[in-house]
Amino acid sequence: xxxxxxxxxxxxxxxxxxxxxxxxxxxxxxxxxxxxxxxxxxxxxxxxxxxxxxxxxxxxxxxxxxxxxxxxxxxxxxxxxxxxxxxxxxxxxxxxxxxxxxxxxxxxxxxxxxxxxxxxxxxxxxxxxxxxxxxxxxxxxxxxxxxxxxxxxxxxxxxxxxxxxxxxxxxxxxxxxxxxxxxxxxxxxxxxxxxxxxxxxxxxxxxxxxxxxxxxxxxxxxxxxxxxxxxxxxxxxxxxxxxxxxxxxxxxxxxxxxxxxxxxxxxx
Numbered sequence: 001x002x003x004x005x006x007x008x009x010x011x012x013x014x015x016x017x018x019x020x021x022x023x024x025x026x027x028x029x030x031x032x033x034x035x036x037x038x039x040x041x042x043x044x045x046x047x048x049x050x051x052x053x054x055x056x057x058x059x060x061x062x063x064x065x066x067x068x069x070x071x072x073x074x075x076x077x078x079x080x081x082x083x084x085x086x087x088x089x090x091x092x093x094x095x096x097x098x099x100x101x102x103x104x105x106x107x108x109x110x111x112x113x114x115x116x117x118x119x120x121x122x123x124x125x126x127x128x129x130x131x132x133x134x135x136x137x138x139x140x141x142x143x144x145x146x147x148x149x150x151x152x153x154x155x156x157x158x159x160x161x162x163x164x165x166x167x168x169x170x171x172x173x174x175x176x177x178x179x180x181x182x183x184x185x186x187x188x189x190x191x192x193x194x195x196x197x198x199x200x201x202x203x204x205x206x207x208x209x210x211x212x213x214x215x216x217x218x219x220x221x222x223x224x225x226x227x228x229x230x231x232x233x234x235x236x237x238x239x240x241x242x243x244x245x246x247x248x249x250x251x252x253x254x255x256x257x258x259x260x261x262x263x264x265x266x267x268x
Contacts, residue, residue, distance in 0.1 A: 003041050003059035004082035010054040010069050012076060017054040021071045024048045028064040028079075032140045034123060035060055041108060041124070047140060061108075061122055063143070102128055111145070118145040158193075159185045161245055161264040168258045169249035175208075175262075176247040180239040187217075187266040189236045196220045196229025199259030206254035208262065211246045212237055220247075222257055229262065239266075 010018040025033045025047055032047035035058035045058055056067075060082040067078040097106065100114040106126040112119055117136040120143045129141040136144045163176045187194075196208075202222040210218040210233065218233030239245060247262060 003036060003039055003061055005039070005057070005059055006035070006065075006067070006080055006082065007055075007057045008078075010051060010056050012074065018069060018071050018074075019052060019054045021051050021054055021069050022048060023051055023056055023058075024068040024070065025058075025060065026066045026068070027138050028066055033060060033063070033065060034140060044123075061143075063138070100131060102130060113148045116148050118148045119143060120145055157268050159266045159268055161266070163247055163260075163262050165249070165260045168253060168256075169260065171249065171253040172251035173249040174246060175249055175260075176245065178245045180243050180245070181241060183268055184238050184240050185266045185268060186236055186238040187233065187264060189233060191218060191231045191233045191264060193265035194231050194263055195265075196222075196231060196260070196262040198222060198227050198229070198257055198261070200256055201225050201227045202257040203255040206250040206257050208250060208260075209246075209248040210264070211248070212239060213244055214246070220262055222254070222260075229260075 010021045010023070012018060025035050027033050034047055035045040035049065037043040037045055037058065039059050041059065041061070049058075060080075062082050065080045065082065067080050069076045069078070095107075095110050097104070097110045097112050100112040100119070104127070106112065106121040107124045108121055110121040110126070112121070112131065114131040115133040115136075117131070117133055119131040121141065122143055123141055126141050129139070131142040132139050132144070136147075138144050161176065161178055165173075165175050169175060202224055204224050206222045208220040208229070209216050210220065217235070217237045218231065220229040220231050222229050245264075
């Protein structure tokens, strides 16, 4: 990230330069803000710093600021909006990090959810500085981005277990044996989104068994003269690491049912 530059001469209302002036930088929305010597934000000046020659120069992330000059009993307040140029305007890359963890170490542009709000880290090595959630707002370490609104599950969250059995399966044939990795996969009740069909219709009702680690949790039934499988699963089922999903063909075998496709759809 590159921060926007703040450069000006510290003067009083008459234009006289103020040497050895203390500069305090605070967000208009509340909370002190660290200033930095460099555009990359690696050398911190703190939120209050001394300027011996009166020539203020620092870098800030995008926001609206109240800049207070203090010397002796004199005080002057200025306003500054850090917009920079292009990428210097604000947080450049969004890195979602999930729910805020007080033991985690966050870097600049890491996004977290805390309660019902979304925040972005304004500093590197951000550890143990909880976002302000009541009411939600900016702090020295976090920028409040707005309320957290969960979206619908995306295509990337979907998981499909797919089989195609060519011809007529043997009685009780194991058509699928799938072992799962560390990412939990949940198949919803009713196996919503799943589908089954055949090229050749069944002569009589034919039932395929769906099982987790050998225990049935659902069925796919091709009724007589139908090429569409009826999928039944009373409850949701989750497969964790090393759990095994099996699909077993009917026993006895149907006289005509052939070329069967089954897709079971779950969510990561």
